[in-house]
Amino acid sequence: MQKKSSATIYDVANRVGVSLATVSRVVNGNSNVRESTKRKVLDAIEELGYHPNAVARGLASKKTTTIGVVMPDVTDMYYSELARGIDDVANMYHYDVLLTNTDEDPVRETMAVNNLASKQVDGIIFMGNELDNEIINTIIGVDAPVVLAGSVDEAGKLPSVNINYIDAVKEATEAIIKNGHTRVALVTGPMTHAINRLHRLVGYKAALEEAGLEFDESLLFSAHQDYASGLQIAEKLFLAEASAAVTYDDEIALGIMNYMREHGKRIPEDFEIITANDTKFTIITRPQLTSIGQPKYDIGAVAMRMLTKLMNNEVIEETQVQLPHSLERRGTTINPNHVIQ
Amino acid sequence: MQKKSSATIYDVANRVGVSLATVSRVVNGNSNVRESTKRKVLDAIEELGYHPNAVARGLASKKTTTIGVVMPDVTDMYYSELARGIDDVANMYHYDVLLTNTDEDPVRETMAVNNLASKQVDGIIFMGNELDNEIINTIIGVDAPVVLAGSVDEAGKLPSVNINYIDAVKEATEAIIKNGHTRVALVTGPMTHAINRLHRLVGYKAALEEAGLEFDESLLFSAHQDYASGLQIAEKLFLAEASAAVTYDDEIALGIMNYMREHGKRIPEDFEIITANDTKFTIITRPQLTSIGQPKYDIGAVAMRMLTKLMNNEVIEETQVQLPHSLERRGTTINPNHVIQ
DNA sequence: AATAGCGTTGTAAGCGTTTGCAATTCTTGT
DNA sequence: ACAAGAATTGCAAACGCTTACAACGCTATT
Secondary structure (H helix, E strand, C coil): CCCCCCCCHHHHHHHHCCCHHHHHHHHCCCCCCCHHHHHHHHHHHHHHCCCCCHHHHHHHHCCCCEEEEEECCCCCHHHHHHHHHHHHHHHHCCCEEEEEECCCCHHHHHHHHHHHHHCCCCEEEECCCCCCHHHHHHHHHCCCCEEEECCCCCCCCCCEEEECHHHHHHHHHHHHHHCCCCCEEEEECCCCCHHHHHHHHHHHHHHHHHCCCCCCHHHEEECCCCHHHHHHHHHHHHHCCCCEEEECCHHHHHHHHHHHHHCCCCCCCCCEEEECCCCCHHHHCCCCCEEEECCHHHHHHHHHHHHHHHHCCCCCCCCEEEECCEEECCCCCCCCCCCCC | CCCCCCCCHHHHHHHHCCCHHHHHHHHCCCCCCCHHHHHHHHHHHHHHCCCCCHHHHHHHHCCCCEEEEEECCCCCHHHHHHHHHHHHHHHHCCCEEEEEECCCCHHHHHHHHHHHHHCCCCEEEECCCCCCHHHHHHHHHCCCCEEEECCCCCCCCCCEEEECHHHHHHHHHHHHHHCCCCCEEEEECCCCCHHHHHHHHHHHHHHHHHCCCCCCHHHEEECCCCHHHHHHHHHHHHHCCCCEEEECCHHHHHHHHHHHHHCCCCCCCCCEEEECCCCCHHHHCCCCCEEEECCHHHHHHHHHHHHHHHHCCCCCCCCEEEECCEEECCCCCCCCCCCCC
């Protein structure tokens, strides 16, 4: 049974007959305390059910052992897996996580960052690709360190951890081209986002060029990352006479796949699809989705680990980390040496 | 350009030539300030780029405008949708959310609650069904109000918002029995969880009884809520000669479905499935999964709304809220008046 | 013109810790 | 037994803000 209105460090000090400072020292594991008094203090803490008040601690020490995470949507599998990676290593280093959903709305993103700053978080992990100048500036303005996870800024200057999107998309596109397609579509997000314009599109074009294929604007699509958009895009894909698509989101890919099949196309024989996030969705459907493989959990984990270093002012060898990706060949592509499911 | 090491309320007061109290008043929207001085203070705040320090505020006011959310896993669609509902109304009431994943481990759950308490959160939303006495006690011991979302405690005393699991499972089971099945399995979690023993199982048995069917222990399965478990359970279902199953998790249902189909069973002709969480998974697969319909977002939202009332010491008519559920008939059951997809 | 009363503003005491520095107590060596 | 130095401990200021309570200046009343 703990006391209701909890004891303060002052109560503990009184009980034992020592000063606040001493209690504070044992609570913080400070070495310079005689073993015997340490014992007594610990006992008193136990008896009183004392728990340090983290808010007071934060005020006095200027450290809150809390980090902020701003992300588009917890409900999105891709981001929630990153979040899990973040949370696990955050806990490992005894940080708590203040979570904010932004739906990738720049206004809310800016508000979120400012809000976190005023809550005095020790650091921030930012996810979201709508990184316009205002957000970049507020990120830079905050005095807590910030690292991007699964997100790229225009200038590529902010600390971040990602995969190499250019290569990943290029390899995916190549894989499809190798199967004989000449009209392969690219489904991404808005070209205002650096990740689409400077990475995905570039990788896609590189693959086309190496294969001697002309870039065709009508095969480029921008879609919001959800199932319904996939359905819509699928219709356009049909009209554009695409015979394959590389998409940046699994739900979109699913929408495309289901639409195609319901309109008489066989997957992968008549239409091939490669998606990009390799979430659970790719496994549980039939056929399973071929996807770029991303170490999502690790992206989050590594980003968080980097943040801990930044918060400790440790030197960091490389602040633009790229983790390895792969191509997970499954049922929405015709694969060499593999039987179609 | 904001100043780097940010201005304090003291700086603002000095600039304008008023006292701290006055600045504090305008910052907090307190009415008793002359319009003209309010203007001046606001201007100074703007010029200095002053942002109130939430930690100091928390210490002085004993309110942090932060709530804690403890949940099994952000990566789980069911819980992440609840979390989104929570987050949205939390924001609406200007609360921030401190998120903790527990993987439903009682030790971590207890630690999480205590940790949140020491961070002085104003309230806590708890999700997870492994509610043993220790956790219940620490929940009760915390002096911030706590509400359960999508989770039930043994005694049913804690404030909570759920659906009526007894009825929901009963209806699902009935629907299947009506299609002529006599060996319908129930796949839940461990019977140590109140939600399984006191709710799901009870609803299942009620349906059996009304149909004059004998309860058969060998048709009762306990599985961890993930795809792999579904695959495993499916095998046992086969051996138990079940011809239909009611499950409590969509990933499990998917595992069962895929396994069955890969072993020659047609769904729903040879085997019917009803799942319970109605996540995105149920829509994107073929066939789509018939599921109990739960207002997941709303469960989170209502729980959070209730918490705001508790935090304000408002009177609450009913602290055991049950939201309406439904039965979403889709492709894994043979439905009256419906064509099978 | 004096006064009651209201709207504004200031004073100062916390809120519960941390932490640099000073003071005190122990150890040791001699 | 005593001084020097090391090990412990205590003091008190800070952290940045909120909030009773007191004090002030005005206006409206009589």
